[in-house]
Amino acid sequence: MNLFSEIRDLVLDALAQMQDEGALPADLSFDNVTVEPPRDPAHGDMATNAAMVLAKPAGRKPREIAEALAGKLGADARITSAEVAGPGFLNLRLAASVWQGIVGTILERGTDYGRSEMGRGKRVNVEYVSTNPTGPVHVGHTRGAVFGDTLASLLDYAGYEVTREYYINDGGAQVDVLARSVYLRYLEAHGREVAFEDGTYPGDYLVPVGQALKDKVGDAYVGKGEEVWLDEVRALATDAMMDLIREDLSLLGVRMDRFFSEKSLYGTGKIEAAIKDLDDKGLIYRGTLEPPKGKTPEDWEPREQTLFRSTAHGDDVDRPIMKSDGSWTYFAPDIAYHYDKISRGYDLLIDVFGADHGGYVKRMKAAVSALSDGNVPLDIKLTQLVKLWKNGEPFKMSKRAGTFVTLRDVVEQVGPDVTRFVMLTRKNDAPLDFDFDKVLEQSRENPVFYVQYAHARVMSVLRKAGDGGIDTGDATLAGADLSVLAHEAELALARKLAEWPRLVEIAARSNEPHRVALYLYELAGEFHALWNRGNDDPSLRFLQDGDAATSQAKIALARSVAVVISAGLDILGVKPAQEMR
Template structure:
């Protein structure tokens, strides 16, 4: 039960009855949400203000008419018009009890919705160059993308999780040459790794594997032929390494798309450029000298250009380099056309902080190749600074100068890594403080939320000890008399639970999984707060041996808190332990 969606529908129905000429577009802009100040009521809507102009009415006139309509609604105890036309509602207690019942009935489905309407969406994330193990710079985007995909699937989208393998270009040639040196080393040669090559020890096992499979046969082949074999072997090994790294955070993709399939005679880039020419989307021309810093893709020559400015970009983009090779952007256009031709009209790309300049060009590309039918949201994940007690933290490194994803997980665990990286907006830089993450205080969000979940289990254990005769099965608690939950603290906690479906739907629509993490912390705080009140007032204790009926009702409430915490933590990919050590 989403009480906010329920009342949004009631407000829309009331407006339609009051003003039959009102349009669906006007109704679609209605929002029902909690007022900023809880003293103003339980729900607030902007309905009067967003529909007044198209109706040619004064907002307060519309608000007054709506308020009069809702005075007859038995679920509303009071309705007031505020400010320029906001309407604030207070709901009857039975409404909140129905929310509690729906949590028990729906369980893991409480909060699920059909916001996505079954629309297919491609969420591409991580997409790191396959030149070594995952490092900490990749981790935030990996966790963000994975949580967003889960959130959107939970909200009614048909989600495909995709990894774009950057396995074409000079960095892959360098990787193959670096691996060839490790192969020679495995055969007993003394090697020296030149500057610009990949020095990491992670290539040593690949060299050993090549020796085991080929002996010294690769030394007798022409270099291009040998490097082609090595390239395929090392790419496969690096992708196995990357998959294993991601699995430590329980991240798995549905599709691994190889950039190499875009290149070559008759490849997707060739066919895409032919199609762009047929649509008059590319031309031969010269770019104006840029103002300020010269971008890396600017050359003062006549070249093949994509009409990016026709689709919202600030400059037309080169597609072919002076040496005849395709630019990275040419591959990007072909790749996103490939996505569109695979049936994706909604795309989300999760990129690192160094890709902020890609946003406008990718939007232009998707708009062009789909003739405006598809959309893309490019989410930039800002940098993470590793800290300890507020000071920069230097971890031991096992791979060149990189701090590996596995180093972070080994230090604090998967749960803390995931939750803390999601406990900030993706576009805000963040400090990851290892000392804070290990604290067992409310300053450590993941501990605070998991502790709330563990506490729900401790309540049930206490009941089993103190009231062994009380039936606390799921079936029994579903029949508990929750009308007994009428105190202000009871209702405040239920109202916090009622927020969950709204939070999920808004987070999915906005592509902001941090909203879930924030909500879970607030719910945990509400639960811990109730616990503290029970320590001071016996009437508010979860377990009261002198009142089995109230205890059963409170257990139903505790079970609902547990369920919503589990639903949220599951979406974030974080465990919900029954006990904390």
């Protein structure tokens, strides 16, 4: 149930009546008509822009349309007033019974309240994390992991069929560096002195991998050249790192439906097939690029290359797909990978990249547009950097990792629930400060605590009511006389609850799961405000001594808050608190 959609339907019906009466042209489109909360709550419960967007195509003054529309809407029992404001905005106030009914609806539907059919019949692939398999997941990847996993859950809640996917970058030179690093740990396991040079990875996490290699082959590789051991060590090391990455992700409750290996694209004809598809469309050619920005013709050596005409699909420049030695550029297997995703029949592709991939966005979107003939959208979300703080100072690097702070370091400090929620308190493309001290504070300034505390308070009310012999089953509460919820503070809370289905669709449509976290914080704020008012006004308390019927109605409101918080936290991958300790 989306109340805003219901009132929009009411507006559209009224506009259709005006068409039938000749007050509006018959061919008028209502696609841009919206019903949403007004910017200033004092103006009403909802506002529609109908008169403003229809005036020009209808050849009418906005106020004329708004006044006629107000008259029709006022005849509906749900609308207590429809007031024209400014040049033609229409502000609506709804009957208290509408907001009271929201409480009953929530208790009847449970956590399915807010679940949408928006994505019904549509398949979406969300690729996220996809860190190189060269070590544990670091804190930057943690933000992308939480964002991608939450976005997938949000889209599922909005009705999409979602695939969570991890692209294993195991086809590049970095995996050879990993193998050499493991070989050094292998030599260490044999008592040899080693030095980590040439970009090799010094983290302690490779010590057990080196030992595992020793256990497997003994001293067979000691003193031998790469031609003897590189291929096998690379495979062993990649498998070990992927096991480590899976363990790290599981600490956050992140699961993948599919792992796709870049290496599987090589020698299988998949890259060649993708490039041929582009070639058949006239998008592959031999040519010479202009000097990059910052380069002058004097310090730029032009050379003929095999290029993808990505500018035909919105890119700034065409992109090389083959090196001068005939090998593929890094871009070519990425094209092939997305070609594979398109061939699997997805209606929408979403890639979650780190901030350092900003320059890759246009070329990748151009490739998907070309490969799908513009039929499959690709949305690329960049996650900005996370700055860690503790005791007022930057949090130091992990000795275990060697050069960075790991996901495991963060989760061990604050737990998975706090980690996930905090990572979603800002939009993905905004930098994020993660202060270990502040995220554990029990105060309003800590959004994790604030939301969890609201849920725990409701659970406390339910326990006390149960101890007092009051039936607090959802079915019983839904049948209570909700008309007693008449105070403005109670109705304000119900109005906030009514926003949840709309919020879900907005967040899913824009691929912005942080909106869920912000909404839960606002909902918790409305609940805590009502709770605190009950300290001064006993009539607002959820438990009314000697009045079980009124108590049930007020408990119904509190319980509905817990239901929505539980649904929202489930999307975020966070467990609702039953009590605060």
